[in-house]
Amino acid sequence: MTSLAARQVAIPGRLEPTNLDVRAGELVALVGPNGGGKTSLLRALARIEGAAGVVAIDGEDLDQAPIARRRRLLSFLPASRDVTWPIAARDVIALGLDRRDDCRIDELISLLELERMADRPVNRLSTGERARILLARAMVGNPQVLLLDEPLSNLDPYWVIHIIEVLENIARSGQSVLVAVHDLAQLSHFSRALLIADGKVQMDEAPASLTASERFEEVFRIRPANGGWTIKR
Ligand SMILES: Nc1ncnc2c1ncn2[C@@H]1O[C@H](COP(=O)(O)OP(=O)(O)OP(=O)(O)O)[C@@H](O)[C@H]1O
Numbered sequence: 001m002t003s004l005a006a007r008q009v010a011i012p013g014r015l016e017p018t019n020l021d022v023r024a025g026e027l028v029a030l031v032g033p034n035g036g037g038k039t040s041l042l043r044a045l046a047r048i049e050g051a052a053g054v055v056a057i058d059g060e061d062l063d064q065a066p067i068a069r070r071r072r073l074l075s076f077l078p079a080s081r082d083v084t085w086p087i088a089a090r091d092v093i094a095l096g097l098d099r100r101d102d103c104r105i106d107e108l109i110s111l112l113e114l115e116r117m118a119d120r121p122v123n124r125l126s127t128g129e130r131a132r133i134l135l136a137r138a139m140v141g142n143p144q145v146l147l148l149d150e151p152l153s154n155l156d157p158y159w160v161i162h163i164i165e166v167l168e169n170i171a172r173s174g175q176s177v178l179v180a181v182h183d184l185a186q187l188s189h190f191s192r193a194l195l196i197a198d199g200k201v202q203m204d205e206a207p208a209s210l211t212a213s214e215r216f217e218e219v220f221r222i223r224p225a226n227g228g229w230t231i232k233r
Pocket of ligand 1: 013034037039040041
């Protein structure tokens with residue numbers, strides 16, 4: 001069943017009109033060169049910046065949904081880890097909920113091993129620690145669709161693996177997860193990958209066939225070499 005249905009979503013000059021359907025339980029990667037339009041697509045789907053078009057989740061038009069309902073339908077994790085407020089990390093997680101639910105917040109604190117930092121001011125945590133707190137905020141409301149902009153950046157290898165497992169579990173539970181990533185080695189964990197460049201979805205395929213394509217090499221200006229990648233000259 002389609003969970004997210006986007007029709008003609010666009011941001012002038014940054015994202016061409018785009019249609020996208022994502023099923024419940026899909027874990028979708030967004031890849032593409034810097035400036036290609038990954039963040040713009042995620043922001044357009046999250047209905048930030050007055051993007052054009054229509055986004056419906058389980059048939060409900062996001063633009064018509066009251067704020068509380070929207071939070072049940074979708075959450076968006078920005079790529080920026082900047083948080084300047086000196087508030088406790090657990091209170092930042094609570095911002096993802098309409099009504100405070102300490103049991104649910106504690107669940108996330110335990111899942112993401114945040115116990116030691118939960119009561120510290122979030123602006124005094126390291127970048128990777130803040131990344132986990134902000135991810136917890138995006139997850140805490142259990143929305144039907146999660147839009148995550150580079151959630152794996154700034155994380156050490158343990159946390160990259162752990163959070164990929166968390167995202168796989170979220171998808172398995174029936175939520176839809178769209179994730180902007182840069183590390184091509186992470187693509188194998190996704191069921192589907194969108195290649196985004198020049199403000200347009202250029203390809204929409206299984207990750208293995210995407211990375212094996214000529215279009216992929218052209219767009220990224222790289223080619224396979226020695227089990228990895230090298231610059232295509
Ligand atoms: N606030 C903005 N106002 C105007 N143009 C913007 C704005 N933010 C981004 N852009 C432009 O929109 C285009 C797409 O940017 P976007 O941030 O969506 O790319 P991206 O694929 O997420 O890139 P990256 O991998 O570098 O994060 C780029 O040309 C960028 O310069």
